Amino acid sequence: MNRNLLLIPLLALGLAACGDASTPAEEDHDHAEGAHAEEPARGEHGGRLLQQDGYTVELAIAEDGTPPKYQAWLYRGDKPLPATAGTVAVALTRLGGIAERHVLAPRPDGSLMANTVVGEPHSFDVVVSARIDGRDLRWSYPSYEGRTTIPAHIAQQSGLRVAPAGPGTIADEHEVQGLLTPVEGRVANVAARFPGPIRALRANVGDTVRAGQPLATVESNLSLTTYTVNAPISGVVLARNASVGSVASENSTLFEIADLSTLWVDLHVFGADAQHIRAGVPVQVTRLSDGVVAHTTLERVLPGTATASQSTVARASLSNADGLWRPGSAVKARITVEQQPARLVVPLSALQTFRDWEAVFVRVGDDYEVRPLELGKRDAQRVEVLSGLSPGDQVVVEQSYVVKADIEKSGASHDH
Structure with missing residues (x-):
């Protein structure tokens, strides 16, 4: 049986062994907020409702007609507030400790929006800070997508292998x-010097012969004496065009020899x-x-x-x-x-299609997460990465489909 067919069942069995419903081990393999937790409340704009001290911030990532940016609406109780009634900032910590900050500003439509883009994947720990009517408010929560946790021993059993992204070359092939x-000039046609019956043959097709080695004995019709036909070069006998007792005509080819x-x-x-x-x-x-x-x-x-x-x-x-x-x-x-030369390359074996992206999966500790890529030139073995990775990122280069399957199984493919 093909070993690859066993990998996903093996992964599932290994992950199940991490814990059951009554143990904390299962919590360690939660893939995304909402996979095992209650779905967060949503507001009229489809954003997450963050409530504290009678105030509400509805927070969403706007993607309609714009690159992904944070957008928010303010409320006191259930009544909308103007965008100028407060301030909102969103601090994100991505896998590997990478931090970024998005400050939202008022817009004419009554919302607040950041002018900074939220890069894919939208997978991070979130801290939202707001100040409304002079009150400081704060919320924190995880928001993961395209992320899963695979213990090291399960990853090893599944054949997952990672390698650092780094510089390389792309070949025009x-x-x-x-x-x-055979090389021209290294093929010899061995002929009889004088016509006459062939008395002996000492080489067969496929034999390796050396220069000067006797190949045949021919009796001359002119002198009635025998003479030896020798190999003019060292090589392999490709053809023998004679048999004992047959008559060799003058300059007829007895053997074809080639230096191979x-x-x-x-x-x-x-x-x-x-x-x-x-x-x-x-x-x-x-x-x-x-x-x-x-x-x-x-x-x-x-x-x-x-x-x-x-x-x-x-x-x-x-x-x-x-x-x-x-x-x-x-x-x-x-x-x-x-x-x-290319600043950053990954092997083609690392690429997967995820949503509508060409992507790879990176490992940080026991966590694996999707990285959408902008790709450049490629050859038969590797592809240039223009954006989406940093030098040294640990990329899954073998059995990456196992990570993709585990993320899709967990429901963590897309969640804000």
Whole structure:
């Protein structure tokens, strides 16, 4: 059974083991205000009602037609007050101890609104301070979204792995197909010097031979004496075109031998991509039979196009010390045209879709929280982060979907 299919049940079982309904341990795994607590009272504008000493502040995050900003309405008893009757400030503490402050100012519509944006996720501990009719009022409460708690041993069992966000490079890469061929000039066709019957053959297809090694014995029709045909180069016998007793004609090919210690990789590049390919750039070649990867450098881009495919052929050399790269085999390759430095990158494996965001999850202690990202360039392995993370943030890079599933299960995906 695929191990990944067991991860979410394992996580659920482990979390259940943290406590039952009669123990405080369950409280440690509350994901969001409202998941196990009474939903806060809401006012006529949909905001949270904060009440004290006969005064009420209705507080909301305005998102209609504006970037998210705090908005408030003031009341004495059940009667609205003008926006100028008091002041409101909201202090937030985000996961990891990051603090921010939003001061609300009166508006013509009778509300107060901050001019500072409340960044996503809207997940923080909140302290609201107000002064109405000369009275100082204060409220504090948690307001979490996209956050969950996973004990360390459960995270380990679930395969969660984190790594710090940091600088890296984004590669301009081209995925192409290719074919392995013997290097020109390292293939020899072994011929009989004089016609006559073949008396002995001493090599078979696939044999490794050395230069000067006897390959065949032929009886000359002219002198009626035998002579030896030797290997002109060291290499592997690719073909044997003779049999004992048959007659070798003059200059007929008896064997084909190739030095396969190095092979050419002919890569087929199509269309406009060919304009970006140049000699000297790195190439990663993958053997399709077993996934083995080799790294080499592009040597040249051949003039003209391949007749059958109308592609441009880019050629690299490949060391074949183990002999497992075989001429005629298809390979896939990645040509890296350029590498651009980026201030902050994360692996593609860290990305998840959360609500309508491309996001990652960060870990602080045993807490995990979503981070919506603005992304830049990407390659086959990593993506540039333009905003949403700070260098050193501990990002979940493996099994991040487990965190996403736990947040969605808890109902903490979106709560103000």
